[in-house]
Amino acid sequence: MNPSPHKTLLITGGAGFIGSHVVRKMVLDHPDYLIINLDQLTYAGNLENLKDVEDRPNYTFLRGNITNESFLEDLFSRYSFDGVIHLAAETHVDRSITDPKEFIRTNIVGTVNLLNCCRTAWQDPADHLFYHISTDEVYGSLGEEGSFTEETPYDPRSPYSASKASSDHLVRAYFHTYGLPVVISNCSNNYGPNQFPEKLIPLSIHNILHMQPIPIYGKGENVRDWLYVEDHAAAIDLVFHRGVRGRTYNIGGMNEWKNVDLIRLLCGIMDRELDRDPGTSAGLITFVKDRAGHDLRYAINATRIRGELGWKPAHTFEQGLQKTVAWYLTNQDWMERVTSGAYKSYYEQQYGNR
Ligand code: NAD
Ligand code: DAU
Numbered sequence: 103m104n105p106s107p108h109k110t111l112l113i114t115g116g117a118g119f120i121g122s123h124v125v126r127k128m129v130l131d132h133p134d135y136l137i138i139n140l141d142q143l144t145y146a147g148n149l150e151n152l153k154d155v156e157d158r159p160n161y162t163f164l165r166g167n168i169t170n171e172s173f174l175e176d177l178f179s180r181y182s183f184d185g186v187i188h189l190a191a192e193t194h195v196d197r198s199i200t201d202p203k204e205f206i207r208t209n210i211v212g213t214v215n216l217l218n219c220c221r222t223a224w225q226d227p228a229d230h231l232f233y234h235i236s237t238d239e240v241y242g243s244l245g246e247e248g249s250f251t252e253e254t255p256y257d258p259r260s261p262y263s264a265s266k267a268s269s270d271h272l273v274r275a276y277f278h279t280y281g282l283p284v285v286i287s288n289c290s291n292n293y294g295p296n297q298f299p300e301k302l303i304p305l306s307i308h309n310i311l312h313m314q315p316i317p318i319y320g321k322g323e324n325v326r327d328w329l330y331v332e333d334h335a336a337a338i339d340l341v342f343h344r345g346v347r348g349r350t351y352n353i354g355g356m357n358e359w360k361n362v363d364l365i366r367l368l369c370g371i372m373d374r375e376l377d378r379d380p381g382t383s384a385g386l387i388t389f390v391k392d393r394a395g396h397d398l399r400y401a402i403n404a405t406r407i408r409g410e411l412g413w414k415p416a417h418t419f420e421q422g423l424q425k426t427v428a429w430y431l432t433n434q435d436w437m438e439r440v441t442s443g444a445y446k447s448y449y450e451q452q453y454g455n456r
Contacts, residue, residue, distance in 0.1 A: 107136035107160065112183045114168055114216065115190030117141040119297040120235070122151035123335040124187060129155045131339065136160050138181060141190065142167045148440055151296045168212030178219040185231040187342060188216055194300055195239075195262045199394050202261035209265035210272070217276045227283045233342050234273045234286045238327070238354065239263035241288070243397035250288075251403045252350045259395050277348050285345040287338065290354035290402045294331030294422065295429040299437055302326075303423075306365055307430045308437055310372045310383045320392035322362025325399040329355035330422035333415040340411045351411070354402020357419050362387070371427050 109132075116125040116139030129137050141147045143165055155161055166173050168190050190212065192198065192205045217232065224230040241250040242257030258267040276282040293301075299308040306316045337353045345351060359367075369383035376383075407413045417425070430437060 108132075108134040109184040110136045110138065110181055112138050112140060112177075112181070112186045114140045114186070114188045115147070117143055117147035117149055117151055117163075118189065118193075119146070119151075119294075120292055120331055120334060121147075121189040122296050123294070123331050124189065124338050125152060125161070126155050127332075127335045127339055128187075129158050129161045133158075133160055136162070138183075139163045140166050140168070140177070144192075145440075146193065146298045148296075148436075150436060150439070168215055169207050171215050171218075174215050174219050178223045183220075183223065184229065185233065185342065186216060186220060187233045187235065187338065188213065189235045191266070193262070194298075195260050196300070196393065198260055198262035198265070202265075205261050205265040209262075210268045213269040214272055217272065217282065221276065221280050221282055224282070227281055230283050231342065231347070232273065232276075232282060232284045233338070233345070234270065234284065235338065236270050236286055236288045237263065237266050238288050238290045238352065238400050238402055239397065240267040240270055241400075244399040244401055246399070249354075249401040249403040250352060252288075252352055252406055259397055263397075274348075283347045285341055285347060285349055285351070287341050287345075287351040287353050287407075288402075289334055289337075289352075290327035290329055290400055292329055292331045292334050294426050295433070297331070299441055302361065302364075303368065303426065304430060304437070306368055307372065307427060308441070310369065310386060311376075311431075311434065313386065315388040316365060316369075316383075316386045317388055317390045318361055318365060319390060319396060321389065322360060322365070322387075323398075324361050324396055325358050325401070326361070326364075327354045327401045328357050328359060328364070328419060328422075329353065329415060330417040330419075330425075333417055333422075336416070337407060337411075337413045340413050341407070344411050346410075351407045352402045352404055353407055353413075354404045355415055355419070356402070356404065357415075358399075358401050359419075368423065368427070371423060375427055375431060 115121040241254045258264040277284045293303045297304045372383045
């Protein structure tokens with residue numbers, strides 16, 4: 103353990119998709135910080151995502167649930183956190199439609215539990231920061247034109263986005279009511295290594311590999327704005343260090359794709375990588391029943407973070423997608439383990455059954 107870290111940061115949800123990239127970046131780029139990764143290791147969290155940094159002296163993993171108040175109170179009594187980067191959440195829209203309650207518990211109640219611990223612990227708010235990682239889905243659905251700015255009114259339409267909107271409101275309420283130092287960023291769709299193969303891109307890669315149907319909801323005309331996950335992690339580092347307290351930053355790729363066009367592009371890459379005849383993967387595309395309340399289009403206006411903090415994505419979509427496909431092809435065993443549930447025994451081997 104780092105004997106006298108310059109900062110002690112709590113990162114929640116660090117074993118998940120985006121969280122693992124944020125943890126890695128913070129551990130490697132800030133060796134003078136102590137990074138505590140708190141994660142419950144739900145089906146979406148996996149310590150294999152952090153194997154390359156798990157032995158670093160400035161990194162500690164703790165298993166725990168943000169819905170457990172007494173666990174959090176004990177944690178905050180043991181560590182003096184300078185900042186919290188809060189990513190832990192239930193994140194899959196389709197799961198929220200089937201079972202909204204877990205989304206309320208983790209995304210709303212869990213966030214309030216963390217806010218309360220920070221409020222109690224941070225007597226001098228000036229030196230601290232609670233950074234809430236949120237989503238563009240809180241703004242609702244766009245038509246053919248326009249994009250979400252930080253001033254776009256909230257209009258969440260799925261249980262997932264309603265739970266994230268609720269937690270954003272609570273974070274802002276703690277800023278206005280108690281003076282808690284907070285910042286929020288709302289990001290568009292991420293893609294890249296370590297994403298659980300239930301989301302569109304890794305699910306499609308998985309199914310193409312196994313010559314299984316690629317389910318496209320409705321007519322595939324819904325539009326998402328895709329950002330490579332490492333570019334999001336870089337933006338998070340920047341907002342954490344330079345973001346203005348009480349402010350919101352939209353983060354997005356300026357990279358809109360209709361689902362069906364994106365999947366056709368991916369199919370072409372997969373055919374080449376797998377040495378299959380052109381058109382083989384596209385032949386797996388299957389139009390299925392639409393998602394309930396399916397938002398038509400998301401697009402981010404990232405002018406504020408670009409202008410104020412100088413952030414821009416480092417990856418083009420072609421580069422990011424190529425890197426993503428290469429990662430999934432190299433890590434097919436990861437994909438099989440996380441979808442089979444074997445990662446649970448991986449955890450138990452490493453850390454015991456606690
Ligand atoms: P993910 O589903 O891959 O990972 C979530 C992590 O949180 C997992 O490691 C899980 O074990 C952990 N977790 C879940 N419930 C917990 C609980 N009760 N206590 C402690 N840990 C818990 O998620 P992701 O896609 O990496 O998203 C991370 C954050 O970024 C979320 O807050 C999400 O809303 C937000 N976000 C995601 C995207 C995206 O495209 N994936 C875009 C914008 C914002
Ligand atoms: O916009 C940010 C959000 O992006 C994050 O806040 C969420 O956590 C993240 O899950 C993601 O939400 P989406 O619903 O946009 O992502 P998903 O990968 O589930 O779906 C992307 C698009 O593809 C969406 O229009 C639904 C469609 N889709 C999805 C799946 C899983 C399909 O057509 N078929 C599928 O099998």
